[in-house]
Amino acid sequence: MNVLAVPVSLDHQTVDGLLDGVASVDTERTLFDARHLRWVDPSGMVALLAAGSVARDRQGTLPRLELPESPDVLGYLSRMGFFRGACGVFEFEDRVPRRASGSSDVLLEITPIEGNADVHSVVDRVQSGAGAVLASKLRYPSTAIVQFSVILSEVCQNIVEHAESSGWVAAQAYNWTRRLGRYVVVISVMDLGRGFRGSLADGHSARYGDRWGDTTALEAAFLHGLTRFPDSGRGQGIQQIRRQVQRWNGAITIRSGTARIGQVPEWDDSPPLVDTLAPFPGAQISIILPARVDE
Amino acid sequence: MDPISIDVGGLVRKTVTSLYSHLVTRPTGRAVRMAIETQLSGTVARSLSLIDLSEVTILDFSCADEVVAKLLQRYVDDTAHEAFFVFCGVREPHRDQIQVVLERQSLIAVAETGPGTFELLGTPTLVEADSWSSLERRGLLEPDGLTEFLPDDEARAALDRLVDRRVAFRSPGSGRYHALSRLVQHLL
Numbered sequence: 001m002n003v004l005a006v007p008v009s010l011d012h013q014t015v016d017g018l019l020d021g022v023a024s025v026d027t028e029r030t031l032f033d034a035r036h037l038r039w040v041d042p043s044g045m046v047a048l049l050a051a052g053s054v055a056r057d058r059q060g061t062l063p064r065l066e067l068p069e070s071p072d073v074l075g076y077l078s079r080m081g082f083f084r085g086a087c088g089v090f091e092f093e094d095r096v097p098r099r100a101s102g103s104s105d106v107l108l109e110i111t112p113i114e115g116n117a118d119v120h121s122v123v124d125r126v127q128s129g130a131g132a133v134l135a136s137k138l139r140y141p142s143t144a145i146v147q148f149s150v151i152l153s154e155v156c157q158n159i160v161e162h163a164e165s166s167g168w169v170a171a172q173a174y175n176w177t178r179r180l181g182r183y184v185v186v187i188s189v190m191d192l193g194r195g196f197r198g199s200l201a202d203g204h205s206a207r208y209g210d211r212w213g214d215t216t217a218l219e220a221a222f223l224h225g226l227t228r229f230p231d232s233g234r235g236q237g238i239q240q241i242r243r244q245v246q247r248w249n250g251a252i253t254i255r256s257g258t259a260r261i262g263q264v265p266e267w268d269d270s271p272p273l274v275d276t277l278a279p280f281p282g283a284q285i286s287i288i289l290p291a292r293v294d295e
Numbered sequence: 296m297d298p299i300s301i302d303v304g305g306l307v308r309k310t311v312t313s314l315y316s317h318l319v320t321r322p323t324g325r326a327v328r329m330a331i332e333t334q335l336s337g338t339v340a341r342s343l344s345l346i347d348l349s350e351v352t353i354l355d356f357s358c359a360d361e362v363v364a365k366l367l368q369r370y371v372d373d374t375a376h377e378a379f380f381v382f383c384g385v386r387e388p389h390r391d392q393i394q395v396v397l398e399r400q401s402l403i404a405v406a407e408t409g410p411g412t413f414e415l416l417g418t419p420t421l422v423e424a425d426s427w428s429s430l431e432r433r434g435l436l437e438p439d440g441l442t443e444f445l446p447d448d449e450a451r452a453a454l455d456r457l458v459d460r461r462v463a464f465r466s467p468g469s470g471r472y473h474a475l476s477r478l479v480q481h482l483l
Contacts, residue, residue: 116320116321116322116323119319119320120317120319120320120323123317123319123353124317127352127353143387143388146352146353146388146389147388147391149317149319149353149355150319150353150354150355150356150392153319153320153353153355153357154355154356154357157319157320157321157355157357160320161321232399232400233360233364233365233396233399233400234360236356236357236360236395236396236399237356237357240356240392240395
C-alpha cells in the first residue's frame with residue numbers, strides 16, 4: 001500500500017507537496033495519513049479531495065483516509081462539508097462529527113461544480129453571508145459582494161467550459177494574525193479535467209512549437225488571455241479575475257500539469273512561476289483576498 | 296418609432312429557475328439574448344429597445360458579453376433591421392462588466408447610469424464622445440442648425456458616425472438628430 005502523509009498544515013502553500021505525492025503513486029491502493037493534520041484551509045480541503053479522486057481513478061478502489069486526531073480539525077472539516085464531498089472519494093471511519101444545524105460561520109462550503117446550475121447555486125448561496133464577512137472582516141465596500149460573486153462565477157465557469165470534467169469550490173475567511181496581521185478570504189477552485197495545456201492545444205500549440213507545454217499554456221491563458229474558443233468575446237474571465245484581485249491587493253495562483261503561475265502582491269513571497277511540479281491533471285486555482293488597510 | 300421595454304430581470308426568471316435575478320454563466324446570457332432577439336424579430340424594420348437591467352443584482356462578464364456586446368454586434372451592421380438599444384438600470388456594480396465587454400469588441404452603447412443620467416459607454420473617440428454629449432444636452436439637433444452647436448466638420452462627421460453606430464437616431468423624413476435618451480424618457 002502507498003502511504004501519503006498529509007502535512008500538519010495543509011493550505012495553499014503546502015498543497016503542491018500533496019498533489020506531487022499522489023501524482024507519482026502507482027496502482028497499489030493508497031492510504032492518506034491525515035492523523036497529524038492541525039490546520040487546513042479551503043485549498044487544502046479541496047486538494048485532498050482532488051488527490052483522493054486521482055488515487056481512486058488510478059487504482060480502481062477508494063483510497064483510505066486516516067482521519068485527523070484533532071477533534072477541532074474534524075469539526076471544522078465537517079462544517080466545511082468535506083466529509084460529504086469525500087463520500088465516493090475516500091474510505092474512512094465513521095467517527096465524523098455531525099454538522100450542527102443552524103447558522104454557520106462558513107463563507108462557502110465545499111461545493112461540487114458539474115454544470116452551470118451549480119454556478120448559479122454558488123452565486124445564490126454567497127449572497128446571504130458573504131456580504132457581511134466582506135464588510136465586517138475585510139472592510140470592503142458594500143458593493144464588493146457583487147465583484148466577489150462575479151469572481152466566483154467566472155472561476156467556477158472555467159470548470160464547466162474548459163475542464164470537461166467536474167470540480168469543487170470552497171471559500172472561508174481567516175484571521176492571519178501572525179502571517180499578515182489581518183483577515184483574509186481564501187477561495188479554492190479545483191478540477192481534474194483537461195488542464196490548460198489540453199484545453200488550448202488544438203488552437204494554440206502550433207505557434208509555440210517545441211516550447212508548448214504546461215508552462216506556456218498557463219502563460220498563454222493567464223498573461224495573454226488566450227482561450228480555446230475562436231470567439232473574440234471569450235477569454236476574459238481570468239483576465240478580469242486577475243484585475244479585480246489586484247484591485248483588492250490579493251493573490252491568485254493557478255496550477256495546471258507541471259506548472260504553477262501566479263500574480264502575487266508584495267505581502268506574499270510565493271514565486272510567480274514554478275515549473276518543476278509533478279504532473280497532476282486539471283487545474284487548481286487559489287485566490288486570497290486580504291482585508292483593506294487604511295492608508 | 297415606439298420604444299419597446301424589455302425587463303431583463305424578468306427574462307432571467309423565465310429562463311433560469313432562481314430566487315434572485317442573477318445574470319451569470321454564458322448559457323444564461325445566451326438564452327436571455329436569444330429571448331430578446333426573439334422579441335425583436337416580430338418588430339418592424341426599425342426598433343428602439345430599452346433593456347432594463349435594474350432588477351439584475353449580479354452580472355458577470357460572460358453574461359455581459361452575451362446580453363450587451365453580442366446583442367449589439369448582432370444588429371450594428373444589420374441594414375434590414377435598424378435596431379437601437381438603451382441599457383437602463385446600469386449601476387456601479389454592473390458598469391465595469393459592461394464597459395469591459397464593449398471595449399473588447401470596440402462597441403459603444405447608451406446607458407442610463409443614474410436617475411435621469413445617461414452616458415456613452417464603450418470606445419467612442421474623443422470627437423464622438425463630444426458630439427454625443429452635445430446631442431444629449433439638447434436632446435434634438437436640427438440639420439440646418441448643426442453648425443451652431445457642432446462648428447467643425449469633424450464633429451458633424453462624428454455625429455453621423457454615432458448614427459451609423461446606432462447610438463443616435465436621425466429621422467429619415469426631417470433629418471433631425473435625436474438623443475436616444477429622449478426617445479425612451481417616457482418609459483423610465
